[in-house]
Amino acid sequence: MHADQPILETGVLAELLESTGDDVEFVRELLDTYLAETPEHMAAIRQAIEADDAAALVRPAHTLKSSSATLGAMRMSAIGRELEMAGRSGSLEAEAHGMLPDAEATWDLTVAAVRGWQAEHPR
Amino acid sequence: MTGAGTALVVDDSAVNRRVLVRRLETLGLAVLEAENGREALARLADPDASVDVVLLDVLMPELDGYQTLAALKADEKTRHLPVLIVSGVEELDSVVRCIALGATDYLTKPINPAVLAARINASLAAKRLHDLEQESFERQAALNRTIQRQKEELSRFLSPQIAALVSSTEGEHLLAGHRREITVAFCDLRGFTSFAERADPEELMRLLNEYHAMIGAAITAHDGTLEHFAGDGVMVFFNDPLEQDDHVQRAVRMAVQMRDRFAALASAWSERGYELGFGVGIAVGYATLGRIGFEGRHDYGAIGNVTILASRLSSRAGPNQILLSPRAAELLDGMAEVESVGELMLKGLSRPVAASNVVGLRETPVSTSR
Numbered sequence: 001m002h003a004d005q006p007i008l009e010t011g012v013l014a015e016l017l018e019s020t021g022d023d024v025e026f027v028r029e030l031l032d033t034y035l036a037e038t039p040e041h042m043a044a045i046r047q048a049i050e051a052d053d054a055a056a057l058v059r060p061a062h063t064l065k066s067s068s069a070t071l072g073a074m075r076m077s078a079i080g081r082e083l084e085m086a087g088r089s090g091s092l093e094a095e096a097h098g099m100l101p102d103a104e105a106t107w108d109l110t111v112a113a114v115r116g117w118q119a120e121h122p123r
Numbered sequence: 124m125t126g127a128g129t130a131l132v133v134d135d136s137a138v139n140r141r142v143l144v145r146r147l148e149t150l151g152l153a154v155l156e157a158e159n160g161r162e163a164l165a166r167l168a169d170p171d172a173s174v175d176v177v178l179l180d181v182l183m184p185e186l187d188g189y190q191t192l193a194a195l196k197a198d199e200k201t202r203h204l205p206v207l208i209v210s211g212v213e214e215l216d217s218v219v220r221c222i223a224l225g226a227t228d229y230l231t232k233p234i235n236p237a238v239l240a241a242r243i244n245a246s247l248a249a250k251r252l253h254d255l256e257q258e259s260f261e262r263q264a265a266l267n268r269t270i271q272r273q274k275e276e277l278s279r280f281l282s283p284q285i286a287a288l289v290s291s292t293e294g295e296h297l298l299a300g301h302r303r304e305i306t307v308a309f310c311d312l313r314g315f316t317s318f319a320e321r322a323d324p325e326e327l328m329r330l331l332n333e334y335h336a337m338i339g340a341a342i343t344a345h346d347g348t349l350e351h352f353a354g355d356g357v358m359v360f361f362n363d364p365l366e367q368d369d370h371v372q373r374a375v376r377m378a379v380q381m382r383d384r385f386a387a388l389a390s391a392w393s394e395r396g397y398e399l400g401f402g403v404g405i406a407v408g409y410a411t412l413g414r415i416g417f418e419g420r421h422d423y424g425a426i427g428n429v430t431i432l433a434s435r436l437s438s439r440a441g442p443n444q445i446l447l448s449p450r451a452a453e454l455l456d457g458m459a460e461v462e463s464v465g466e467l468m469l470k471g472l473s474r475p476v477a478a479s480n481v482v483g484l485r486e487t488p489v490s491t492s493r
Contacts, residue, residue: 012233019236020145034138059135062182066211067138070233081213 002078007106008113012072024121031114034071038064042107045083049096057087057096068110076110079103128247129153129173133163133191134180134209139232143178143209146239160186164194167201176246177206178230181217188221196225203253205246209234284348285423288364297364298423300413305362306370306405306451307430308347308378309437310338312355313400319354322397330392331355337384345377350424358434360425363412371407371454378403378445379459379484385443400442406432407450435469436478445481452479459484 013027020026044060047053065080079099086096130152134140144154155172157163160183166172177195181188188208195201208221208229218229227249228242270290278286288294312318312334319327331354338357342349346367347359359377362370385401392399408429415424436446444464452461460482466475 016142020149026145030138030141033141037137059182059184063136066232067136069211070136070138070142 002075002082005074005078007073007075007109008117009072009074010117013117025123028118028121028123031071031118034067035111035114038067038107042104045103046100048087049092049100052092054087054090054092057092058084061087073110073114075106079106127151128175129155130243131155131157131163131166131174131177133157133160133177133183135159135183139180143234146234146236147243150240150243152243159183160188160191160194163191167195174204175250176243177204178209179206179226180209181214181221189224192221192224192226203250205249207242207246283343284346284365288423298414300411302409302411303363304407304409305360305412305425305429306374306407307358307360307410307425307433308374308403308405309356309358309433310378310381310401310403311357311437313402313442314398315355318397318399330397333388337388338381341377341381341384344380345373347373347377351422358430363425371451372456372458374405375445375455375459375481376484378405379481382443382445402437402440402442403445404433404436404438404440405445405451406436406448407454408432431471432469432476435472439467439469446478447481449477457485
């Protein structure tokens with residue numbers, strides 16, 4: 001189901017720009033922050049799945065879902081949501097293991113899309 | 124937006140934090156940040172940080188939103204702080220749990236600026252109201268402390284009854300002047316004037332201090348109202364402002380106690396070469412009581428023949444005599460053994476007074492009327 005979601009919903013970034021008085025610098029920095037902090041969450045997610053630790057999966061997945069949604073990274077956010085739910089269900093078996101490659105591929109696509117947006121919005 | 128306030132944003136995601144910080148700054152707030160609950164509590168513990176509202180994420184490492192909220196509500200210093208829970212739309216069950224734990228309200232992500240402004244305004248208003256109440260409470264407490272201190276200070280200068288009267292609600296009425304039947308006891312020392320002429324000042328003050336300490340303790344023990352000390356003369360009355368059914372008995376018991384204790388003092392003084400005696404006059408009658416004096420220096424006093432009679436009886440009393448007026452003797456109701464000392468002509472009074480001396484208290488009063 002996450003496949004239906006856009007990698008980057010640019011409307012969300014447009015709203016952010018609008019509500020900050022077209023502060024491109026602010027939104028660009030926000031995206032940099034996102035690119036800098038998300039790999040930590042991804043690493044925590046990978047570690048939790050590999051260790052079959054459902055409880056440890058919940059928080060990084062939740063943060064991924066939340067921060068991705070804030071910036072319009074909707075497919076990443078949807079994956080975060082599915083991982084969080086898998087963590088809460090307490091069973092990581094097949095489902096979460098299967099999602100890991102998809103999550104990592106989506107992250108690469110998201111990074112590319114974010115860089116693309118930044119290129120279109122120079123400071 | 125009324126602005127002016129400090130918010131603390133607690134979220135483990137730097138992206139979410141920055142967006143929220145930006146929005147809050149746009150609303151005119153100063154913003155502090157914390158990555159998790161533990162950091163948030165440390166920020167709040169800093170006495171220099173005056174935070175007005177906390178925006179709290181639920182899922183965080185170290186110390187999550189629930190634990191942070193519980194810690195905030197358990198601490199007297201942070202209990203009143205408005206806490207807004209920031210959560211996803213899908214997490215309303217955790218919001219309910221947070222509100223049950225004492226959170227003020229919640230915000231869903233993504234943050235809608237208008238909703239944020241409304242929630243922040245409401246929280247800041249609540250915080251301001253709380254601060255005002257706290258301030259007024261503290262002012263009231265300071266005022267109460269001042270009043271208490273004044274009362275204590277007052278009771279050093281006035282007899283405790285008068286000090287209590289001054290600060291009571293009916294005080295103004297009683298101070299303005301009223302008429303009541305009272306018992307007046309007047310006591311002084313025999314041979315004091317010649318002693319005062321001979322003794323050196325240190326010796327005089329030392330002896331007077333011993334005497335006054337003894338007298339004062341007896342007055343307090345019997346709830347008498349001290350009207351004044353004048354050298355060796357002391358005037359005490361009963362049944363005002365504190366009403367006492369047994370005012371005569373109290374006066375006589377006090378006088379007997381003073382006489383007993385005076386005996387110990389007198390024998391010590393005698394060894395130092397001073398021969399002093401103690402006499403008391405007690406009378407019962409109506410007097411006008413209230414604030415007497417002039418602006419800037421008032422006393423709570425009693426005016427009436429009864430005070431003159433007690434004073435004259437005291438002057439006439441021989442060493443260790445407690446002389447009673449006829450009315451005082453009549454009201455004693457057998458609680459003391461008395462002996463007649465005959466009809467006395469007293470200075471300033473046109474008719475002779477049938478006085479009696481108190482020999483001693485009776486263990487069990489011989490009741491004649493009741």
